[in-house]
Amino acid sequence: MANISESIERFILSTMGDNDSVDISRNSLAEYFSCAPSQINYVLDTRFTFDRGFVKESRRGGSGFIKISKIKHSDSNQMLSSLVIDSIGEELSFKRMTQILDKLISDFIVNKNEKEIIEAALSEDSLSMPFTIKDKVRAKAFKNILLKLMINDTGEKDV
Amino acid sequence: MANISESIERFILSTMGDNDSVDISRNSLAEYFSCAPSQINYVLDTRFTFDRGFVKESRRGGSGFIKISKIKHSDSNQMLSSLVIDSIGEELSFKRMTQILDKLISDFIVNKNEKEIIEAALSEDSLSMPFTIKDKVRAKAFKNILLKLMINDTGEKDV
DNA sequence: TAGAATAAGTCAAAGATGGTCAAATTACAT
DNA sequence: ATGTAATTTGACCATCTTTGACTTATTCTA
Numbered sequence: 480m481a482n483i484s485e486s487i488e489r490f491i492l493s494t495m496g497d498n499d500s501v502d503i504s505r506n507s508l509a510e511y512f513s514c515a516p517s518q519i520n521y522v523l524d525t526r527f528t529f530d531r532g533f534v535k536e537s538r539r540g541g542s543g544f545i546k547i548s549k550i551k552h553s554d555s556n557q558m559l560s561s562l563v564i565d566s567i568g569e570e571l572s573f574k575r576m577t578q579i580l581d582k583l584i585s586d587f588i589v590n591k592n593e594k595e596i597i598e599a600a601l602s603e604d605s606l607s608m609p610f611t612i613k614d615k616v617r618a619k620a621f622k623n624i625l626l627k628l629m630i631n632d633t634g635e636k637d638v
Numbered sequence: 639m640a641n642i643s644e645s646i647e648r649f650i651l652s653t654m655g656d657n658d659s660v661d662i663s664r665n666s667l668a669e670y671f672s673c674a675p676s677q678i679n680y681v682l683d684t685r686f687t688f689d690r691g692f693v694k695e696s697r698r699g700g701s702g703f704i705k706i707s708k709i710k711h712s713d714s715n716q717m718l719s720s721l722v723i724d725s726i727g728e729e730l731s732f733k734r735m736t737q738i739l740d741k742l743i744s745d746f747i748v749n750k751n752e753k754e755i756i757e758a759a760l761s762e763d764s765l766s767m768p769f770t771i772k773d774k775v776r777a778k779a780f781k782n783i784l785l786k787l788m789i790n791d792t793g794e795k796d797v
Numbered sequence: 798t799a800g801a802a803t804a805a806g807t808c809a810a811a812g813a814t815g816g817t818c819a820a821a822t823t824a825c826a827t
Numbered sequence: 828a829t830g831t832a833a834t835t836t837g838a839c840c841a842t843c844t845t846t847g848a849c850t851t852a853t854t855c856t857a
Contacts (some may be wrong), residue, residue: 674847677844698851699852
């Protein structure tokens with residue numbers, strides 16, 4: 480006897496089908512399955528994780544939504560995810576980030592402009608805060624950037 | 639699906655088209671969308687902000703009006719420097735940064751990818767630090783990015 | 798010119814979503 | 828049978844939208 484979480488997971492998966500992403504309404508889904516709305520979050524947090532190849536976005540308030548997107552299994556995403564999961568740990572120095580960016584440039588995953596933007600955003604000067612957490616914040620921020628690069632890959636192309 | 643505010647936003651935008659400004663009547667618009675007149679103000683306050691490149695003028699009473707105009711900037715460096723010097727202060731919320739980025743996109747100073755990179759880098763999640771200096775850090779980092787954009791301006795454009 | 802009519806502005810409450818966290822419960826493996 | 832992990836639930840929080848009562852400004856008209 481399958482538990483509700485599994486049903487919800489299958490439902491979302493089948494709704495998504497072959498598409499790259501799906502929009503759901505947390506409350507409607509919860510009502511449909513007669514469960515607490517927070518159970519939807521539970522399913523999302525345990526099943527639609529980054530490790531399993533999903534990223535999520537959401538908005539609250541009237542006509543809010545939760546959007547679940549699949550991460551494509553491209554070579555570049557392979558590399559990005561190994562960076563996020565293994566290579567970059569809890570801390571990341573500016574120097575090391577620069578080296579990683581150089582590698583990403585040579586693999587055509589980012590361009591020079593983007594590299595410079597990222598460096599400006601996460602420079603020692605920008606992250607003016609106690610030393611102890613600087614590298615931690617940079618690690619987290621940089622991983623978030625890489626995640627974003629991974630989904631940008633799947634979607635429509637823009638200017 | 640789409641909420642009324644978004645419809646109103648789109649309506650105003652399309653009415654404006656390529657023109658520099660548009661005049662609307664708050665009450666007529668509200669009636670057209672069957673909403674409270676103050677909802678028009680809500681849309682104006684949240685979507686047609688200065689940061690997004692709009693200014694508003696209005697007059698009450700008989701034959702009153704609301705005029706929405708696009709801000710013109712003679713060149714991008716001028717706009718960037720006014721942002722760095724005047725507009726952005728010591729603190730910058732994520733939301734406000736997003737609005738500024740929208741404006742930079744519409745002026746072709748950054749593209750959507752770059753916007754998303756910057757948002758990922760300086761999101762609430764990225765800047766998850768134990769202190770309440772988040773908005774300060776974001777302000778500083780964002781200014782550094784803008785500074786970098788001013789320099790990059792000379793170079794060739796790439797995807 | 799005073800007062801009525803006509804607009805727009807402000808602000809706070811209510812409504813509509815989604816998020817977090819931890820306690821309670823259930824399932825599972827040893 | 829017992830301890831650990833997974834699931835379910837609910838109370839409380841955060842954010843965005845919608846509505847309405849009350850205010851202020853401008854014009855029109857008697």
